[in-house]
Amino acid sequence: MQIPVTSLKAGAVAQITAFQGQGFSFQRRLRTMGIREGKWLKVVAAYPFAGPMVLDIDGRQITLGRGIAQRIMVRVE
């Protein structure tokens, strides 16, 4: 089942399945930062009050705002 990464809690592990909306350049930006379909990620931190999320992908940590994170769809094993 696909869910947005924002519905995961800190410590959760999931696989990226797709990006939603926001056009080609937005998706390329995610990919060139290492956020790509098929990659596994771990949620390092999810800030309360709709704050940013910190994801760990390939040992690299990336901070992104909720609005961006909402468009990253993942699958949990």
Place this chain on the structure above:
Amino acid sequence: MKRIVLMGNPNIGKSVVFSRLTGAEVITSNYPGTTVDFSRGRACLQGELVEIIDAPGTYSLQPTNRAEEVAAEVLRWADLIINVVDATNLERNLFLTLELLERQKPLILALNMWDEARRSGIEIDCKALEENLDLPVAATIALTGEGIRELVGRLSEARFHPQVKPLSEEERWIEIGRITKEVQKVTHRHPGLGDRLSEATIRPLTGMPLALMVIFATFWLVRLIGEGLIAYLFQPLFELYRPLAMSISAGLGPGMLHDLFIGKIIDGEIDYVQSMGLLTTGIYVPLGMVLPYIVSFYLALSLLEDSGYLPRLATLSDNLFHRLGMHGHAIVPLFLGLGCNVPGALSTRNLETRKQRFISATLLGLAVPCTAKSAMIFGVLGSYGQSYVLLVFAALAVVYVAAGLVLNRAVRGESPEIFLEIPPYRRPGLYMILKKTWMRIRWFLAEAIPFLFLGVLLVNVLYTVGFMEWIARIFSPFMQWWLAIPGEAVVALLVGFFRKDLAVGMLLPLGLNAGQMVVATTVLSLYFPCVATFAVLVRELGARDTLKSAAVMVTAALLVGGAMRWALIG
């Protein structure tokens, strides 16, 4: 002269490679028409004088922001490209490499942070990578300088592939997958102390208290360095200057010129803080009091950056700044602004959009007290009791947040969300920190000094022709009524519009009660930055936005002053 351009992703030590290659003659300049800075320098490599350009970090040649646009532009000047690649993250970095390969310019790879990759269990077969890309690859550890000589020695091998077939994005990722599989071996390591520390500083519950500790320690360091510089360098220099100032004073004799240049003689001596002359207080405050702190704040900022803590601080503070219409990076102007608003205002150009820059600059001028303003607050209110000092600082903090909340709704435009990579912690190198700080201070002096002089000149003209007193007379009745403070204090406030130092000198002898003094000091701190900051704002925001910003500042100062009047005086 041959031009070598350094290209690479952000945060991979590209600037360190640049520093290793170039000498002391480095210029940081603005790309025309943008607010993006990049550095250029010269070097003698293998007996040939070349220009080296450090392009802004970019993930791709199809730009998604201004910095990346500039990187793509700068690339066009290149006769040779050094692609700095992060060995700890080969896969992602190769995307840019494959794009660069299609540009038909001689290319060489610097596989940087080689040591860090090995420590985290990544083995890269350099030879295999060379064969796969058909390009020279030099393994480097820029921080220690290892491998830089090999890189320089192999520059002549840089080449391009004349018949390269342009790939689609899809195909590029497939090609990258193939290459990394062939050249890279990853052995899983258990998370070490560094990883656990890293996570602890990112998670909100543990990160917040740790951040407070870091901020506390940073300010302690800033103060230590600032005071040290004043005591052992700047103060002795001004003592050397004293006889000269005294002889100028004697030469001028009493009169208007003496008042203008030297000011009051106190107990037969020039008092650098209270004499108020152009050649005494006028140069002592910016050079003897503020500049040492600019140096120490820049030094602390370089430390926060190079250790890798700054992106974590930006992440932690994003929740707050996002609501104020900016994002986590806005902590840099705030931090620098506490030293001096001028470097703070200059650093707003690193924010992405006009809206973010406007809000950040306005809040800076409004509610971020620089060293000189803080000294003023302590100086004026200290004798009334520390709780009054605290009250003014608390009011400034509340105004910062409240005005930000309002501006976020009122200012049109985009404020993109935070999106940044958190690099691993690194031990900052002393040489790099010092060089970076030195480059920043030189850049600051070159950027700010002309505006400072222009501003001071303009203000002095306005004061000498009596314009400010005229303004003061017009607004005095309204201010007396609104703030409930005596006429002389209002004159001090209005005269102090651009020169807080003057205002302080006028307020002190009036014998105001504590409530009146708190109101006066708060309004004085809020309603305008110094003339130098104002000049820089005109340049960074443009004349029209600066006017809007000034209107916000004056309105906020009057509203807050009025509110405090009702709370304190009744």
